Amino acid sequence: MRHPEEVYAEESVDTVRLPRAQAGSSPQHLLVTLLGEYLDSSDADLPSTAVIAMLREFGISESSARAALSRLVKRGLIARRGDARPPVYHLTPQAIAKHRARMQHFLNFGARPPQWTGAWVLVSFSIPSSGQALRHAVRRSLNALRFAGLYDSVWIRPGSDAAVVRQALDELLQHVEDARWSVMHVRFDEESGPHGPASAYDLATLAAGYSRFVKRYADLREAARNGKVDPVAALVARTSAMDSWRKFADSDPDLPQHLLPQPWPRQQARDTFLDIHTALGALAQARLVEVVTPYWPDAVSWVTHFRASSDPARPEPVRATSTGPPSQAGPDRSSH
Incomplete structure (x- = not known):
């Protein structure tokens, strides 16, 4: 397999290094990402060889x-369908629902400011001093639910x-025994002060992450907008961009504007991601x-791709009808 950088360099006057797939993604995670992006039916028979x-x-x-499968x-x-050899699988309805919800979350994240009520x-x-392992488990659970530690045992x-x-x-x-906890609804007298809720978040690091994302994908964004990425590069590069963006969608607390340092680079990062995701969608699907x-x-009857429906100016993707460019007819799906 050629890296996307090599493919792109053949077709471009200027050499631009396209990002590779995000380092550290496990085959299992990568497969979930691909299935979520490009397959949307539990009726499709998916051979293991594919x-x-x-x-x-x-x-x-x-x-x-095979281990990821x-x-x-x-x-x-996924579930196995019948006893065919090589094995044939299909997405479960639960997986389809989960994929749709996750894609909607990733693609719509940051589209509009949160409705803030304060x-x-x-x-x-x-927790008793002897419960250190349990204390760590509680903190992991709170982190997973997107809580942040305001103080040692106070999370918001x-x-x-x-x-x-x-x-x-x-x-x-x-x-x-002896564990106690409380869940409360609160309002802060000084939301934006040094002792307010914003102090629980490392917003400087988050902002730096968004800025790195913009810089990392700037060349790919420009190449995608100018039609200088071919399908081989598009599939890998689009997956890399999604893999990077989803981490923000899962970790950014989506605080109201008055609690964020200015300028806040999320919109620039989101625009970068959506330009790449939209421009390369049909190419990646075709590949x-x-x-x-x-x-x-x-495969041509089942493979599709998502787009962000919150951006109506962006072109609708369509199903591919051959191994070449996608046709201009046929249904597709988008996040809602």
């Missing part, structure tokens, strides 16, 4: 691809929805169809 070919584009070995079966995201959910807990999150954190704390602590069709003749 999955192996798909992951080969990213330098993943056959053994690692096995793990997704155990997680209930409400925060605050969690305070006390913007908004008013406390149901999920109540359930998490009940499951972790209800049988722990994926080309890669898997020798193992999955019906």
Whole structure:
């Protein structure tokens, strides 16, 4: 497999180094990303050989691809259909629903400012000194729910929805002797002051991450807008951009504007991501169809791609009808 940089250099007057797929992504995670981006039906029969070919584009070995398939079966995201050899899989309806929700979250994140009421959910807990491992488990759970530590055992999150954190704390602590916790709805007298809720967040590091994203993908964005990325490069580069952006969508607390340092670079990063994701969508889809069709003749009927529907000025993607450029007819899906 050629790296996208090599493919692009053949077609460009100026040499531009396109980002490779994000380092550190496991084959399992990469497969979930690809299935979420390009497959949207539990009726599609997906041969294991097609999955192996798909992951080969990213330098993943056959053994690692098979291991990723096995793990997704155990997680209930895909299921085997019948006893065919080589094996044939399909996405479960639960996986389809999860993929759609995640794609909507990634693509719509940052589209509009949060509706701010001044409400925060605050969690305070006390665990016996002997419960260090449990204390770490509680903190991990709160982090996963996008809470931030205001003080050692005081955690906050913007908004008013406390149901999920109540359930998490009940499951972790209800049988722990001498453990105590409280979940409260609060408002801060000085939201933007040095002792207010913004101090719980490392906003400087988050802003630097957005700025790095813009710089890292600037050349790819320009190349994509000018039609100078071919399908081989598009599939890998578009996946890299999504893999990088989703980390922001999962970690940015989405604070109201008055709590953010100015200028705040998220919009520039989002525009960069959406330009790449939209411009390369049909090309990446066509490349994926080309890669898997020798193992999955019906691929053209099932492979598709997402776009951000919150940006109506962006062109609608369409299904590919061959291994060349996508046609201008046929339905597609978008996030809503």
